[in-house]
Structures are given as C-alpha cells and as structure tokens.
Amino acid sequence: MNNLLTNESIRLHADNLKITYIIGGNRIEALKGVSFEVKTGEFIAITGTSGSGKSTLMHLLGCLDVPTSGxxxxxxxxxxxxxxxxxxxxxxxxxxxxxxxxxxxxxxNAIDNVALPQLYAEKPEVEAQKKAIQALESVQLGSRIDHFPFQLSGGQQQRVAIARSLINDPTLLLADEPTGNLDSETGEAIMKIFKKLNKEKQTTIIIVTHEPEIAEQADRIIDLRDGLIKSDTKISTLLSIV
Ligand SMILES: Nc1ncnc2c1ncn2[C@@H]1O[C@H](COP(=O)(O)OP(=O)(O)OP(=O)(O)O)[C@@H](O)[C@H]1O
Ligand SMILES: [Mg+2]
Structure with missing residues (x-):
C-alpha cells in the first residue's frame, strides 16, 4: 500500500527539452525539442536509430544531466x-x-555493487547485503554474488546492473538497452521482472530498446529520429493482449 501511495506521485513532464554539445567548434544538437508526459504506472519503450538521442534523453529523465534549454x-x-x-x-x-x-x-564484487544504493540511503550494511543477495537471485545470479565484474560475462554484468537499479524499490525505472546484451531467453526473463514490477507496484518504467519484440511489450512506444520525437504511439489494450 505504501508503495502504491508513493507511486501515485510520480509524474514526468518533459517540455521542449534541447541538448546541444559544442565539440571543437561543431554544434551537435542531440535533442532538438522533445516534449511528452508520462503518467504513473506507464510502461514506455523508446526506440530510434543509433545517435537519435535516446541515451541523452534518458540521462535527462534520470536527472544525470541538465538540458541546454527546456x-x-x-x-x-x-x-x-x-x-x-x-x-x-x-x-x-x-x-x-x-x-x-x-x-x-x-x-x-556483485553483492557490493548491488548493495551500494542501499548504503547511500544509509541503510544498515547487514540489511543491504541481504537485499542485494535477494536482488541478485531475482536475476538468476545467486551463484555469482562474490564475482567481480571482470569475472562476469556482458549479460551477467547487465543483470548485476539491473539488480542494483531495483534494490531501493524505485518508483521510476529507467533502463537504457537493458536486454541489449542478453540472449532472448534471459531478455524475456528480465522483461518479466519489469512487467511484474509495473503491474504489482505500479512502477513507472521507461526502457530504450532496438528490439521490436521488446518494444511491443510496452504500453506506448516513443520513436526518436534526429533528436526529435517522430512518433508517440499508445499500444492498444487489445493489441497487447493478443
Ligand atoms: N557527451 C557528448 N558530447 C558530444 N556529443 C555527444 C555526447 N553524448 C552524445 N553525443 C551525441 O549526441 C547524439 C545522440 O547520442 P545518444 O547517445 O543519445 O544516441 P543514442 O540514440 O543513445 O544512440 P545508440 O543507439 O547508439 O546508443 C549523437 O550524435 C552523439 O554523438
Ligand atoms: Mg544510447
């Protein structure tokens, strides 16, 4: 119930977001004016060609970067x-x-990487480690908790990063190509975790993906092209049931 109450408050509104980089006298307009709203509990996929501005937008949405304007x-x-x-x-x-x-x-190692956001939140270490183990088990890495990143495959590192992103029970989950390094079976397992969070906890989820079969599992697809929204399509309930 608590979670639902917290989730109710999440609302995103992007208003004419622009990001311009100036590199050696060259202007790169990574985002040229992007506007959209996200309602509580929406599950959105962001698609678009390489260089269209997807990661740039995600960094803004995650408050990791600031816009040039907007x-x-x-x-x-x-x-x-x-x-x-x-x-x-x-x-x-x-x-x-x-x-x-x-x-x-x-x-x-994996467990300490995953536990880190708990420690930043000043949670006791024992509790943080316990939660980290549970989170790693949820992404099928229970047997790898002591491994360091260099001892893990790309897909396994991706799953450690997913466990870390979930450990503080976020009400907004932003994932940039979360299944990009995974085989389709593991990718589907990750999507299942996201869908469960979305359904049961109303977690608002935005994922970047270049895989149509992943994007089609969202409620809505925002397609970027050259730093602008090319289309913003709600997938009808009927379609997503089929
Ligand atoms: N820090 C930066 N400095 C200069 N240019 C940048 C910077 N970050 C991104 N860009 C440029 O901004 C544009 C958008 O980049 P971005 O990383 O958002 O693309 P993307 O859609 O995520 O691509 P990909 O699918 O390859 O990950 C690109 O032209 C890129 O070269
Ligand atoms: Mg990117």
Missing amino acids: DYFIDGENVATMNRDELAAIRNQKIGFIFQKFHLLPDL
Missing part, C-alpha cells in the same frame, strides 16, 4: 530548481537507472 518536471517539481542534495535524494530514492554500459564499480 524544462523537466518530476511530480510537478521543476528539476532545474532542485539543489544538489535534493537531486541526489531523488536519484537514490525514486529512480532506478540501468546504463547502456552497466557502470559497475570494477573493484567491488
């Missing part, structure tokens, strides 16, 4: 008005982020 609101609050501590608290308590390139700490 506004981004979480729960009605403009992210631009938050100070560093408020942003850190939102990232730690509300948002689970799965990076395209895992971002695991090389000197920590």
Whole structure:
C-alpha cells in the first residue's frame, strides 16, 4: 500500500527539452525539442536509430544531466530548481537507472555493487547485503554474488546492473538497452521482472530498446529520429493482449 501511495506521485513532464554539445567548434544538437508526459504506472519503450538521442534523453529523465534549454518536471517539481542534495535524494530514492554500459564499480564484487544504493540511503550494511543477495537471485545470479565484474560475462554484468537499479524499490525505472546484451531467453526473463514490477507496484518504467519484440511489450512506444520525437504511439489494450 505504501508503495502504491508513493507511486501515485510520480509524474514526468518533459517540455521542449534541447541538448546541444559544442565539440571543437561543431554544434551537435542531440535533442532538438522533445516534449511528452508520462503518467504513473506507464510502461514506455523508446526506440530510434543509433545517435537519435535516446541515451541523452534518458540521462535527462534520470536527472544525470541538465538540458541546454527546456524544462523537466518530476511530480510537478521543476528539476532545474532542485539543489544538489535534493537531486541526489531523488536519484537514490525514486529512480532506478540501468546504463547502456552497466557502470559497475570494477573493484567491488556483485553483492557490493548491488548493495551500494542501499548504503547511500544509509541503510544498515547487514540489511543491504541481504537485499542485494535477494536482488541478485531475482536475476538468476545467486551463484555469482562474490564475482567481480571482470569475472562476469556482458549479460551477467547487465543483470548485476539491473539488480542494483531495483534494490531501493524505485518508483521510476529507467533502463537504457537493458536486454541489449542478453540472449532472448534471459531478455524475456528480465522483461518479466519489469512487467511484474509495473503491474504489482505500479512502477513507472521507461526502457530504450532496438528490439521490436521488446518494444511491443510496452504500453506506448516513443520513436526518436534526429533528436526529435517522430512518433508517440499508445499500444492498444487489445493489441497487447493478443
Ligand atoms: N557527451 C557528448 N558530447 C558530444 N556529443 C555527444 C555526447 N553524448 C552524445 N553525443 C551525441 O549526441 C547524439 C545522440 O547520442 P545518444 O547517445 O543519445 O544516441 P543514442 O540514440 O543513445 O544512440 P545508440 O543507439 O547508439 O546508443 C549523437 O550524435 C552523439 O554523438
Ligand atoms: Mg544510447
């Protein structure tokens, strides 16, 4: 019940988000004005060709980057008005982020990598380790908890990153190509975990994917092209049942 109450408050509103990089005199407009709203409990897939701005957008949505212009609101609050501590608290308590390139700490084993967000949230270490083991078991890595990233395959590292993103029970889960390094069977198992969270806890989920069969499992597909939204399509309930 508690979770449902917290989830009720998640609302995202992106208003004309632009990101321009200037590299050696060249202007790269990674996002050229992206606007959309996300309701509580939506499950959205972001698709688009390589370089279309998907990761750039996800970093903005995860409060890991700031736009060159435009506004981004979480729960009605403009992210631009938050100070560093408020942003850190939102990232730690509300948002689970799965990076395209895992971002695991090389000197920590799987269990310590996964437990880290709990420690940032000042949870006791014993509890954090216990939760980390459960999270690793949920992604079928119960037998690898002592392994360091270099001892794990790409797909296994991806699953450690997924376990880490879920450990603080985020109400917003942002996943950049979460199944990109996984075989289709493991990818489906991960999608099952996401769908369960979405259904049972109303977790708002946004995933980037280039796989149509993954995207079609979402409620809505936002397709990016050259830094702009090319289409924003709600998959009808009828279609998703078939
Ligand atoms: N830090 C940066 N500095 C300069 N340009 C950048 C930076 N990050 C991204 N870009 C550029 O912005 C554009 C969008 O990049 P982004 O990583 O968002 O694409 P993507 O849709 O995630 O692609 P992929 O499917 O290959 O992951 C690209 O042209 C990229 O080269
Ligand atoms: Mg990307």
